[in-house]
Amino acid sequence: MSALTNDLKKLTEAAENTAAGEAGFRQKFHLMPPVGWLNDPNGLCQMNGVFHAFFQYSPFNPEGGVKLWGHYISRNMTEWEYRGAVLYPDQPFDCSGVYSGCAYIEDGEMYLYYTGNVKLEDREDYDYINTGREANTVLVTSTDGEHFSRKRLLMRNSDYPSDLTMHVRDPKVWKKDGIYYMLQGARTKKNAGQGIIFQSEDKLNWTFRSRVETEEPFGYMWECPDYFESDGMKVFSTSVQGLEGEEWKDRNVYQSGYFLVDGDILGEYSLSEYYLWDYGFDYYAPQSFETEDGRRIQIGWMGMPDCEEYTNLTIKEGWQHCFTFPREVFVKDGRVCQRPVRELDEKKHLAETASGHLDRDGDQTYEADITGICGNAFRAVLGEELILEYRDGRFEMRFKSRAKDSVSAGRGLRYKEMSELTDVKILADISSVEVFLNGGEYVFTTRYYPKKQGICVDAHDAEIRFWEI
Ligand code: FRU
Numbered sequence: 001m002s003a004l005t006n007d008l009k010k011l012t013e014a015a016e017n018t019a020a021g022e023a024g025f026r027q028k029f030h031l032m033p034p035v036g037w038l039n040d041p042n043g044l045c046q047m048n049g050v051f052h053a054f055f056q057y058s059p060f061n062p063e064g065g066v067k068l069w070g071h072y073i074s075r076n077m078t079e080w081e082y083r084g085a086v087l088y089p090d091q092p093f094d095c096s097g098v099y100s101g102c103a104y105i106e107d108g109e110m111y112l113y114y115t116g117n118v119k120l121e122d123r124e125d126y127d128y129i130n131t132g133r134e135a136n137t138v139l140v141t142s143t144d145g146e147h148f149s150r151k152r153l154l155m156r157n158s159d160y161p162s163d164l165t166m167h168v169r170d171p172k173v174w175k176k177d178g179i180y181y182m183l184q185g186a187r188t189k190k191n192a193g194q195g196i197i198f199q200s201e202d203k204l205n206w207t208f209r210s211r212v213e214t215e216e217p218f219g220y221m222w223e224c225p226d227y228f229e230s231d232g233m234k235v236f237s238t239s240v241q242g243l244e245g246e247e248w249k250d251r252n253v254y255q256s257g258y259f260l261v262d263g264d265i266l267g268e269y270s271l272s273e274y275y276l277w278d279y280g281f282d283y284y285a286p287q288s289f290e291t292e293d294g295r296r297i298q299i300g301w302m303g304m305p306d307c308e309e310y311t312n313l314t315i316k317e318g319w320q321h322c323f324t325f326p327r328e329v330f331v332k333d334g335r336v337c338q339r340p341v342r343e344l345d346e347k348k349h350l351a352e353t354a355s356g357h358l359d360r361d362g363d364q365t366y367e368a369d370i371t372g373i374c375g376n377a378f379r380a381v382l383g384e385e386l387i388l389e390y391r392d393g394r395f396e397m398r399f400k401s402r403a404k405d406s407v408s409a410g411r412g413l414r415y416k417e418m419s420e421l422t423d424v425k426i427l428a429d430i431s432s433v434e435v436f437l438n439g440g441e442y443v444f445t446t447r448y449y450p451k452k453q454g455i456c457v458d459a460h461d462a463e464i465r466f467w468e469i
Helices: 002-016 342-347
Strands: 036-047 051-057 067-076 080-087 099-106 109-119 131-142 151-155 164-176 179-188 193-199 206-212 221-230 233-241 257-265 268-274 284-290 296-302 325-333 335-340 350-359 366-371 379-382 387-392 394-399 412-415 424-429 432-437 442-447 454-466
Touching: 002 080, 036 067, 036 109, 036 335, 051 080, 051 099, 067 268, 080 109, 099 284, 109 164, 131 164, 131 454, 151 296, 164 193, 164 221, 221 284, 221 325, 233 284, 296 442, 335 424, 335 432, 350 366, 379 424, 412 442
Parallel strands: 036 099, 036 284, 099 164, 193 221
Antiparallel strands: 036 051, 051 067, 067 080, 099 109, 109 131, 131 151, 164 179, 179 193, 179 221, 193 206, 221 233, 233 257, 257 268, 284 296, 296 325, 325 335, 350 454, 366 424, 366 454, 379 387, 379 454, 387 394, 394 412, 424 432, 432 442
């Protein structure tokens, strides 16, 4: 280990030793950074029965800073053990941050592909789009997620198509018919977001193969692209920056969603409209993986970059952000749906059933299932300030106050038009709420900072089941 890596490791451990403990708004069953800042999920996988979740980690600053990879493991996706920071920005090709990437598993070996971020020194003529930065594709391998091979630089900007800016990142790798494919997100010189596909026969030497693009430009940058097939549907997911116009004006600053692919993503294809993964305030940069029992699991960052509208009251506790609870992605009646992973069933016990009305005080971590909703009659209030309600042909998630020091920490209203509401599943942790509608067809996720915990539901004759977690 080099002196730089060694010192970064020691500094990280020292920062972690100052962590405030599990009080305040710390979550119970969502992954958080031990201290400091967390963003994207990275290297999600299951190997020899063990789940690995790496994350973008800035231990030295709860408002973000240089990025490392932190590492959690689990046997059930409900309880996670922190195993330390594992990848540090310690090479010339990743010195400004070990950016996002994936895990590809083969023959008991984990291949971690990531973006080595390099930001050159401030100079007036750098725009940091076409000049002043590098995005390198890097590989490290491991058999346990804890000990790593040396880092190998596989590609640099000059290896990418020449019509791209310096913004190319977040590799995701899969194998099909004996060939390896790597998808990366990119911004073209004409400011269009795209997916770029490379191919390889040996996982080391990669050549450009093709692009994933819309007919008309759709945002200026596509981050964290992902591609998978689920129940016969082909899903191309990406987090898009720069969407403008009426449709996006009441939404988050950046979006995470997917296109359905008709045809061959590597050849002739057409893309559907763009569907959002989540209609709430806090959801970005999701990544998926396949479990050993064949399920497609997706985890997102429960946060939003570059967001001035709202904040997180955990910053003064010395940490910020968490992951969403892992979700199974599945297809129902031709629609891509999401639900909390079934492993959660082992963690919850039925505390109350009710018809039409439920009032609970003090519960902090729970699941509330409301089924058989009639006439779209549904309203719930969480922590006295967060309202979930169907009205005027749409489902709303809204806060009573959008003051920065209130329960919302600045969040206001998000909504999605829908003609019918049949059921609602609310998954609440200490400072987050994930709401699954109509069997998981639509999801709303938000952080919140309740002063008084509890939930009150009104839904005519609907059946309500309340589970403690
Ligand atoms: C998405 C993202 C990625 C990048 C990483 C850096 O949130 O911007 O594109 O690799 O975060 O932390």
